[in-house]
Amino acid sequence: MRPRHSAVAVLTAFTLVVSAGQAFAVDGNLPGGTGISVAITTPADGTVLPPGPVTVTGTASIGQGQPVANTSITYVLDVSGSTSAGVAAGCGGDQNGDGAPNQILDCEVAAARALNAQAVGLGTVAQVGAAVFGSAGATADVAPAAGDQLTTTPGADTNANGTRDVEEVLASANNNPGGLGLFTARAPGSGSTNFADGITKSTTVATASTTPRKLVVFLSDGMNNGPAIAGPLGAVPADLDYFTFAVGTGSSCGSGANTLQQIADATGGTCTNVPDVAQLPAILPGVISSTLTALTLRVDGGAPIAVTSTTPALPQNGPAAVTYTVDTPALAAGTHELCVTAAGTDGGGNGDVTDCTTITVNAPPVVTPGGPYAGQEGTGVSLAGTVTDPDGPGLTTAWSIAPASGVDPGATCAFGDATQQNTTVTCTDDGVYTVTLTANDGVNAPVAQNATLTLTNVAPAVTITAPATGVTVTRGTPVAFTAPFTDIATNDTHTCTVDFADGTPVVAGTVSQAPGSGTCSTSHAFTALGVHNVLVTITDDDGAAATATVKVVTYLRGEAFALAATGLITVAKTPHATCPPNQDKTTATLTVLGLATVQALHADCTLDPVTGTTTANATVDGATLLGGAITISMIESHCTSGASGITGSSTVGTINGTPIGSGSGSLGIPGVAQVFYNETTTTPSGQLVQNAVRVRTLLGQEIILSGCRLG
Incomplete structure (x- = not known):
């Protein structure tokens, strides 16, 4: 048994596909010449992506690209007497013009003509020929020119009568007396079914073609009753495949010697049983039809991953196009090759094309904010974070800060330079803050890490500018007190008290303040004589206090x-x-x-x-x-x-x-x-x-x- 020809499609061209990402489709041809194409739309070649699964999208098609006319077909009709049997459903009436419509032979002719029309439409068939067999076999003259022409093109109409030359020849087949009427009459006779001579004559026609791929379509409604076929099969060249069809209930592919199945097996073709003869015209074109069967993804040359999400779903008979999407497994940092393969089949066998793209998976930055940090409100605290990102491509860093606990409303913070990993931060109030260092490499999601910053309260500072210390005043004379204060924590608020040290109650002074500074003021008339060390106390909203004293001497004239x-x-x-x-x-x-x-x-x-x-x-x-x-x-x-x-x-x-x-x-x-x-x-x-x-x-x-x- 000779295996049927099967090969990976040969890439013949690169065609620019105008689509998102400016993808390039990889075009090729199946062994039978059918165009097959696949393209990765995303990710584009050279794309940089974060770690994790990568979604691959693209398109694939079959029968839409430029076909390669590298195939020849030889149509072989059985013209034995049994083909005169009627077909109830018919195949379009009297196909051979013998006045006897809807015979098996009419269906053979209709099927061969349908296959030829398919060959013209697909463009994968360069040459065609024909042969018939009955009591003996005969080659066909398939062109009206002088001489015996064994091959022609499937669409040739050299006599310009509106009918393709080879189809005229096929339509001239008859089973009484059995032979061909055009373009040169042949009369092999219809008394028996001679597979052996049919093989010999069809091999003669097929080997006359110059294409690298040669097919013989061999139709019969009966069983071989002629010589043994082993000898003629042995003479069939290796590049010639026989596709046999058992037409009607009086025929079958069979098994063993001298059967249609033996012919197919020996030449690398297939045998198809067609019990419903009326279906033959629909079945025969399938010899050279194409199907987009599967899409697979490989990552770095690994095991194939089936692409199951396509629109429309696979398989698709050509001509057809699909879009697809598939996810890779999670990818680690590094360079990866993603390849999508489109597989299909046509009359010549199986084949595929592959498109690849190379991407780089970029590792996210590693952020270490340092800390925990501590300092004082209103004072710059040094921050020392680190960010590592060996694979780039670009890196920006930024510090941010937010209150966590114990921070009064209205507090603000300012960085020396928030874009630097080593910087300072100054806050206007004490409490616990969360400082965040964020790094963004432009590929991965920003990476942020937190640290705590604890700021302690700083007491305000106060002086007394009036009266001057040691001032002497007469008893009962009002004395005005002015005590300016400062606080490096500009978000703090303040109160003040004044102890006149003369036995009178401590009083609250009047506070006038702005962020970071203010004044406490009051007035007092002393009734007690002598020295009074007046104490002014400034207290911030966190309880820290500062004091200042001034000496006032009260006397009588x-x-x-x-x-x-x-x-x-x-x-x-x-x-x-x-x-x-x-x-x-x-x-x-x-x-x-x-x-x-x-x-x-x-x-x-x-x-x-x-x-x-x-x-x-x-x-x-x-x-x-x-x-x-x-x-x-x-x-x-x-x-x-x-x-x-x-x-x-x-x-x-x-x-x-x-x-x-x-x-x-x-x-x-x-x-x-x-x-x-x-x-x-x-x-x-x-x-x-x-x-x-x-x-x-x-x-x-x-x-x-x-x-x-x-x-």
């Missing part, structure tokens, strides 16, 4: 004088010392005619700016009043105010010789005056009044010796 008089005679306070500023004054002797003569008058007043202590003193060694009616010695007064309190005291040596001391009281000078000594009083406004001696005459004249005042 003071004065002292040795002599003063009002009434009929007025004497200004003499000598008169006030403070601040500090003063110290002395008058040796003072005589006021008709009123007083006073010796060694002295007054001084001092304020200690460090402690806020005010001291006023006045002394008189001696005085004679009202023309000698009253004499007084050793007169002095003292006034002191400060943190320990406000005090006044005085002493008098003698009045008209009577010892007095420091006790307070008064004595009368009959008919002259009332003398008060060591008086200490406080006015409704809070002023301390200290008089060592106050004389009130009956006429309303008043004289004061050695007095001091505070407030």
